Amino acid sequence: MNYSLHAGGKRIRPVLALACAEVLEAETDKVMPFACAIEMIHTYSLIHDDLPCMDNDDLRRGKPTNHKVYGEAIATLAGDGLLNLAFETILKQSQVSPNMTLAALSLIADSAGVEGMIGGQVIDIESEGKTIDAITLMTMHLHKTAALIMASAKVGALLGGGGREDLIVMEEFARYLGIAFQIKDDILDVAGSAENLGKTTGKDNASQKSTFVTIYGLEQSEKMLVDYTNKAVDALSKYGAKAEFLINLSKFLLDRDR
């Protein structure tokens, strides 16, 4: 569990949770247990995704994948343990009110489950070796990737004292950011370097996986990446200069090479 949690990574989701609370000028201390829990859930999903029965990846975040180091049994249990620990961490360390704790827990649990991340992963597994259409691709990534990113932003807004309107804005921002993030991932898989990425490139092509690049082409994917990043940034307009960090983060994700 420690190995994969501390293997690095961009920490986008916890950073988003903290930053979305900051936009509302709230203390971020109280967001921290939730931010950590979200990163644990993300990390567990990577450990299980990398297993031989799933994507069978040898490299992640520049290091051997969990099962390469500890074997498949312990990797499976490390994933299970991290999902469980996410809930334990919130339950033990939350400093917000019981009602607020339960509301944030619900946002996270729903986004990680079969109606969210796991559902998206099932679409992914079921799509293996098939050509899928753009609707299926988008549905898959809205669940597999965007759902937990959206929950991160909403949890930050909620714990930051945001109202219904703030949660809607943050959800819209994170939906665009999440899909842009996935498009960039798909572009990097064909155009990036394994050294920078810290994971195997060309995997999508080798496994005949449908991606934004295979469905829309590289040029159109680049346009969508810019378009969705702009829409993510536009969604934050009501916050003016307070959203500067989130805007810079969005642009950083657009330009990243890993």
Added chain:
Amino acid sequence: MNYSLHAGGKRIRPVLALACAEVLEAETDKVMPFACAIEMIHTYSLIHDDLPCMDNDDLRRGKPTNHKVYGEAIATLAGDGLLNLAFETILKQSQVSPNMTLAALSLIADSAGVEGMIGGQVIDIESEGKTIDAITLMTMHLHKTAALIMASAKVGALLGGGGREDLIVMEEFARYLGIAFQIKDDILDVAGSAENLGKTTGKDNASQKSTFVTIYGLEQSEKMLVDYTNKAVDALSKYGAKAEFLINLSKFLLDRDR
């Protein structure tokens, strides 16, 4: 997820949760979401335990194991989904106060995690092909098997309005019952029939696993089974006739042939 959840099984854990609330003369309706969640957690652990990288079992509850029907990838995700759904179910359906919901969630999360069930499973995996001593065996089963059974009883007592004393009593009852349950499992693996059990017998011997039978012998294991069942029953003495169902359940588990 449905396949394994609805494959039958004895439902010991949810029944315990409901019955421990009943001992305190509480309504059991409010315990139901928690009881269901506990069974989901138990079922996810069985799905993952049965995977080829773990115990590699083909038969469970008289039916092909999850991965035999749906493949390893979907079985892994079905397990993940059930663990997540356990928390979703409680968060969506709890009818008790936020503080009570959080307290019961904590009991369940702690018992299922690395300090509980998953920790026990890791000891199990790490003990493969080794001869372990009685301390390691007991530690393993207190975590792997008894922890969730103890949490079931305590959640029932907590939601049933029990005080600290009730929780201590129920924990003691369930600790003895949980270990007795495991001893019976080990006995049935050598002395039971696959037809009755709905799972492969002789597995422990074939995999050279240390069990209560290999460490203490069959005769001593039978004695321990009776002794711990009696201690479980004795723990309930303060409840008198109100504990009749729990006492009968304990005796049923002692005498079961599956």
